[in-house]
Amino acid sequence: MIPNILPQDAEHALLVGRVWRDDQRGPAIVALRADKVIDLSAHVSVMADLLERDDAAQLVRDAQGEALCSVDELVANSLARPQVSPYLLAPCDVQAIKACGVTFAVSLLERVIEEQAGGDPSRAASLRDELNAIIGSDLSRIKPGSDAAMALKAELQARGAWSQYMEVGIGQDAEVFTKAQPFSAVGFGASVGLHPASQWNNPEPEVVLAVDSRGQVKGATLGNDVNLRDVEGRSALLLGKAKDNNASCSIGPFIRLFDAHFSMDDIRQALVSLRIEGQQDGFLLDDSSDMREISRDPLDLVSQTIGRHHQYPDGFMLFLGTMFSPIQDRNGPGQGFTHHLDDMVTISTPTLGSLSNPVGRSDQLPPWQYGIRAWLAHQRGTQG
Incomplete structure (x- = not known):
């Protein structure tokens, strides 16, 4: 059965994302129209450029482009092992990937x-x-x-x-840190990675804002800020090791652009669900939490990230913080929760759809190889 990854009101949603195309040997910016995935590469080469445009909504609705496949085919391709082109990537590219901590x-x-x-x-x-x-x-x-x-x-x-x-x-100042590097986040269906040294870890389901270079929030998506509790617990100075590893950041499935049907108020009122399915031990966790419990308004977190004190010329993605810390015993009484390999983690909310990723080890997953130089080479090839 192909899971439905789209918002409940998908017929009204402006959804944009990125897919990998083998025939182009690189990524493509896409929009969803009805059940079709439309390539917008002839009009925009990076997601950051699309988010900067004042006519982004019109482009997403009307611009001509190649129909690559149906949404169901894209989902099936993304869940296949190995993934089959075209498949979903994280919907961001050159933007910085920032995250807020301790907001719930x-x-x-x-x-x-x-x-x-x-x-x-x-x-x-x-x-x-x-x-x-x-x-x-x-x-x-x-x-x-x-x-x-x-x-x-x-x-x-x-x-x-x-x-x-x-x-x-x-306190007065929010925690805002760099979660991952541009191009390093994985998308729907790809495995998320745990550092092999960690024995106590968990997913961190979050709403992620898409912010342009002017500090304007243009839309939102979902993210998994994979966390190593034992590593950070030893010292807060190990935050980088706890947070930034191969495939330790998942974003997707699509960015939903703000319009008459979707606004910041929908983010403020979102109910976010988390489901963890253990493929090896039959473990099951189903939980949900309310964004209304956040201690700082999302726009306050944006203003603490960008301003006269710090600029982001390519825009940024901002994780708003997690409202989940699973504590259900798994490996024995008093041991709390930790991941097992092959767990399937699904994060969902009605207005943004669902983000699903299996769990693997960072040192055993495909290494991150497609960075800025590879993207520049791809751009030169498509324009040559």
């Missing part, structure tokens, strides 16, 4: 647990009970940077419960 109370609590556990999952359950007894539900109601937040900070410091994660969780 539940993820803040889990980051503090990782820190205090020093990367040892067996200590997580007892630490969770201790921290809940100290802070209760205060963190879910507090506005970062407010007078109430500063009063809570002083109280937690007095109790010896303050943490660097709480600083970015309820």
